[in-house]
Amino acid sequence: MLPRRHSFQPYQTNLSRRLHGVSLVLFLLTHLFVIQSAVATNPFTCYANDFVSPDHAVGLYASKFRGAQDTIVAWANEMNSYGPWSVTDKPVVAPSGNKHDYMSWAPYQWPDCSKAGNKTALSPSIMWKTCPYVFRDGQVNPDRTTIDDFQSFFNLSDAILYNSLAFTFQNQSSSVYSQNAVKYIKTWFLDPDTSMNPNLNYAQMNRGPKGQTGEYTGILDLRGFVKIASGILILRQHGSSDWTSDIDSQMIAWCKKYIDWLQTAPTAKQAASAKNNHGTFYVNQLMALKLIVNDTAGAAEFGRGYFGGTFKGQMKSNGDQPMEASRSRPYHYRNFNIAGMITNARLLKYADPTSNDWNTTSNGATIQTAVDFLMATNPSATNEANVTAEIYPNVAAVAATYGDPQGKYVKFLKASGFPYTDDASFLWDQPLAGGIPSPDSTKGSSSSSSLTIPANGTGPWLLSVVLFMLVWRTR
Template sequence: MDAVPPVAARRRALAALGAGSLGLLLYGCGGVDATLPATASSTTGSQSTPPVTPPPAAPTPPRVFTLDANEMLKAKQLIAAANPSLQTSWSALLASANAALQLAPFSVVDKNMVPPSGDKHDYLSLAPYWWPDPTKPNGLPYIQRDGQINPSSKNNDSDSVRMQAFCSAIGTLTTAWFLSGDARYADKAASLLRTWFIDPTTRMNPNLNYGQGIPGITTGRGIGIIDTRNFWQITDGIGLLASSNALSASDLSALNLWFADYLNWLLTSSNGTDEAAAPNNHGTFYDAQVTNLALFTSDTATAQNALNHALTKLLPTQFDKTGKEPLELSRTRPFHYSVFNLVAFLRLAKYGAAANVDIAHASAVAGSPQSLQASVAFLAPYVANPSSWPYQDLTGIEYDGDGNEFDGVLPVLQQAVLLYGATPQLTAALDAVRSHLPNAVSWLQWPLTTTS
């Protein structure tokens, strides 16, 4: 792992302090009871003035960065009111959360392969689109087949499937906790977090030195950093747990320190430098991850740097004046990758709103429509009418993002409605997705319905 410069040490110290301060806010100040005593009633003869009952305090929005805090509060209100539009996804979420209660802890040390470092605490994954060369006796070096996933990259020998299952479990459990108040979900999520990030015997080292290696070519690449794209479920999940007692101040400090160290690795390692320079969705997800972790660890300057890079370097080169994404449309799965890149850009738009960098309303070409809005408008009609997609495509129109709804079109459409308002095309596209994914948790996290 690369040497940690002094600035990283300062970042870790600030992260630890921030977590400790957060723990103080969450768990109280020395046990002092802040409840005000009732004021004695004044009496005149047998008459008395009844005590005034104060109005209930407004619920506190959770500290989340990718999810929308107000939308989560709205979902909580809708669930409490048994709003019929959310009952299907709510029942499905509870079933998934109950199943997650039975999960064994996830850990990188459980993989069968040993990283080149010899330390199983180092994350390891294999490039999904690379295959053994059938013309070579040992299959080495591997050869690329873009868009065709090698099953051997998606098993328990390495960590990528385990990583995504872990992120999904945390997202499920913390959302279920926040919406239901059932402490079992919070406690399970906290236990999983401690195993992956804190316990010395099972924790992941904060690096991706061996992400998406290619047998016979390289042990790891910057491209592998995309494997942690769903760490937003962890950082937001920690925010959703804040109203529980599941994470101690010490836990929060350790989690902040881990993410400060990982952020430093992203910014200073050779793999991080390579991924930062990627011109396509890899570069977009890199900026999104850096921004998310910088906001989580209260490093505003780093967040703004990444956002400005996305705004000034990536947006102008990735979108044309109509909102199409030429680099993604040239792939063997053009619909998937056009949506995939938009997932990352819409996360950046959300982060930018919190850091005063307006990506949501920016245009790649002066005088042209807002790029993200135009891009969603370009794709939406094909979601509703898949047979009209005009590009050669290995998989065609997808709804579930290769089995991960957060890599797919549903959150893109939902966030577009929140940013730009509903249109007939967006509504038709959402109706089509609902028919395919009625149980998606996204319906709860961005509930596009009223609170009545």
């Protein structure tokens, strides 16, 4: 874990001989938030998407951000127990016969073998080619995970992001975290034995006698390229000796080939013209790739194109999103598209610091309006209580960008019970906590903040300890 300015055990060891009765109680109460911060990390979360500017990775932060940093390191360590990943690991090869081709199955497609004419049970491999497949919106076919390139890529993108961030916390030119991030990139993209071909010809592939080809919806599978771009930009900007010029050149060459496919393949063009979340995330991906190949102007151009085009028709004046609201899981899809909007705004702000597309309107509504609408929406009304947490990163991002003068966003997050100050995204949603702090890897002085960091459930436990110590000292 990260080195800490405040460590409860050393304080307790050094002072317990001198502190008695009420003095010990006051000492423990004073350090309540320190103790809580020292032990809390959030369960792993795979965000729908997010862009982390390399400017947010500048070493150790003030103590209020240590919970987020600990979570990032914990998540990096967790991902490192699974990687590296490769498209060549899947048990079924794409119809091309090339094990380096990415492949996934359309998630909402289900087999209908009622007219297959078989008298015995069909084996999976026969069923995939013989039975027609029908679409059931929002109902994921569980056998999709048989081919797990999509899940492997999600894991890959998260591992690269969190290892790259963890690397910067150590203030070294090389660490196990930067080495891991580079290893994962080389394995998936560059190693001749394990690399992915730069296309998505078989992404979200339809099965059955009329299938066996990818769909435009499959472009969504690689939306995690934004996180990979964040990781690469962090490694570059912070001088990782593990990210060599040769590796950088190879990755740029791979991405240029994939950009060409993404702008010319029929399925990719269909995704580019989509008016719903598929169009939003297509721009996410293309902007991120442009940043990797050092085409900042190109990234900005696509971002401006989105906010001047597709975005304009995605919302009503009240912030609702008709195309996402019509889906079988409207709460999820609204949140999903908002995450894509936020990511596009962040990417564009990085590519063009003069941009202000957070305030661009769609029928009078901004991204903030969309989040406000969803905050007033009950997910249980559409049987989606299980995805309530999807809104929290969006709320935090809006509070960080637009401000929270009335405290409604912080109130919403606190009321949810979500320990947002220990969430990884708290590190790059820093204005939510009162502004971007200066690094404090030595002195560790906290920057001022108008936000009171909640105890996140540690208070009752610590109070019990305090009362026990008081009774023990005064008996």
